Amino acid sequence: MKLISWNVNGLRAVLNKGFEDIAQGFDADVIALQETKMQPGQAEVNMPGYEQVFCSAEKKGYSGTAVFTKMTPLSEQLNFGEHTDEGRAITMEYDKFYFVDLYVPNSQDQLKRIDYRMKWEDDLRDYVTELDKVKPVIICGDMNVAHEPIDLKNPKSNEGNAGYSEQERNKMTELLDAGFTDSFRYLYPDREGIYSWWSYRFRAREHNAGWRIDYFLVSDRIKDKIKDAKILTDVMGSDHCPVELDIDL
Numbered sequence: 001m002k003l004i005s006w007n008v009n010g011l012r013a014v015l016n017k018g019f020e021d022i023a024q025g026f027d028a029d030v031i032a033l034q035e036t037k038m039q040p041g042q043a044e045v046n047m048p049g050y051e052q053v054f055c056s057a058e059k060k061g062y063s064g065t066a067v068f069t070k071m072t073p074l075s076e077q078l079n080f081g082e083h084t085d086e087g088r089a090i091t092m093e094y095d096k097f098y099f100v101d102l103y104v105p106n107s108q109d110q111l112k113r114i115d116y117r118m119k120w121e122d123d124l125r126d127y128v129t130e131l132d133k134v135k136p137v138i139i140c141g142d143m144n145v146a147h148e149p150i151d152l153k154n155p156k157s158n159e160g161n162a163g164y165s166e167q168e169r170n171k172m173t174e175l176l177d178a179g180f181t182d183s184f185r186y187l188y189p190d191r192e193g194i195y196s197w198w199s200y201r202f203r204a205r206e207h208n209a210g211w212r213i214d215y216f217l218v219s220d221r222i223k224d225k226i227k228d229a230k231i232l233t234d235v236m237g238s239d240h241c242p243v244e245l246d247i248d249l
Contacts, residue, residue: 001249004028005101005140005214006235006242007197011036011066012043017237020046026242029070030092034103034142036064055079057087065090065101065141073099080127083120091131096249097222098131102141107162114167121171129178136219138247139180142197142240143215147172147182150192151212163213180217183229183245194231197240205239216245225249 004026008014011033023031024047031050039056050068055078057063064087067076073092080089092099102124107114131137145168149155158164176182188194195210204210216229230244 001030001247002026002028003030003032003099003138003140003216003245003247004242005032005034005142005216005244007034007103007142007214007238007240009035009037009238009240011038011045011064014237015043015045019237022235022237023047023068026244028244030099031068032090032099032101032140033066033068034064034101036066036087037061038064053078053090053092055087055090058085063087063103065103067092067099067101081123083123088120089124097135097219098137100128100131100137100139100141102139102143104142104144106144107165107168109162111160111162111165111167114165118167118171121168121175125171125175125178128175128180132179132219136222136249137180138219138222138245139217140215140243140245142213143172144213145169145172146211146213147185150190151195153193153195153209153211163211176217179220181220181223181226183216183218183223183226183247184212184231184243186223186226187229194233196231196233196243200239214240214243216243218245218247222247222249 053067075093077091088103090101146152196214198205198210227246232242
């Protein structure tokens with residue numbers, strides 16, 4: 001089973017950059033998107049063979065997630081808990097697992113939104129651990145944190161910044177300790193220089209001055225089913241590149 005996650009930084013914009021051909025070329029069973037920035041009906045995505053589920057923010061042009069799936073889910077849920085207004089989560093229930101597509105809130109400059117981010121993280125951890133009691137969970141998306149120094153180009157100069165604050169990194173550790181495995185680091189614990197997001201400033205992508213903030217996490221009990229975890233750095237169209245999980249369930 002091949003799964004793809006991609007922060008497209010505006011689905012309508014990336015539709016003009018060949019998204020449909022790129023997405024069909026993945027030949028994935030499920031494609032999860034983040035930061036779609038659109039409301040239902042604002043654009044039509046031509047993806048034959050895929051069911052489409054969108055979760056939009058109440059605020060237009062902001063946040064949003066989407067899932068394209070070849071496999072008909074048993075059920076689907078938009079958002080979780082009290083976090084219902086920004087369109088940041090979609091849960092798909094399949095026979096053997098839950099699939100959770102996330103766009104984790106950015107803590108913003110000077111960590112202006114860190115309190116909300118911490119609440120979101122705690123509620124997310126409670127939510128997915130409850131799901132995990134029923135069946136294994138695959139979590140993907142833009143988690144907006146580089147977990148360890150190896151996960152970004154310039155860790156020293158970014159200490160304390162949004163996405164690399166001690167608070168955010170600790171919450172990722174807590175999530176993993178609650179029973180989840182970072183699929184990329186599970187297979188490639190020492191792989192350096194592989195990132196999934198680059199600033200549009202300073203020709204960061206050209207210089208590979210990036211951050212690994214897009215993840216596939218899996219319940220610990222299915223980590224041995226992981227076949228590969230890829231970061232598709234050659235796929236253009238957004239400031240993020242897609243990440244891939246190949247798993248045998």
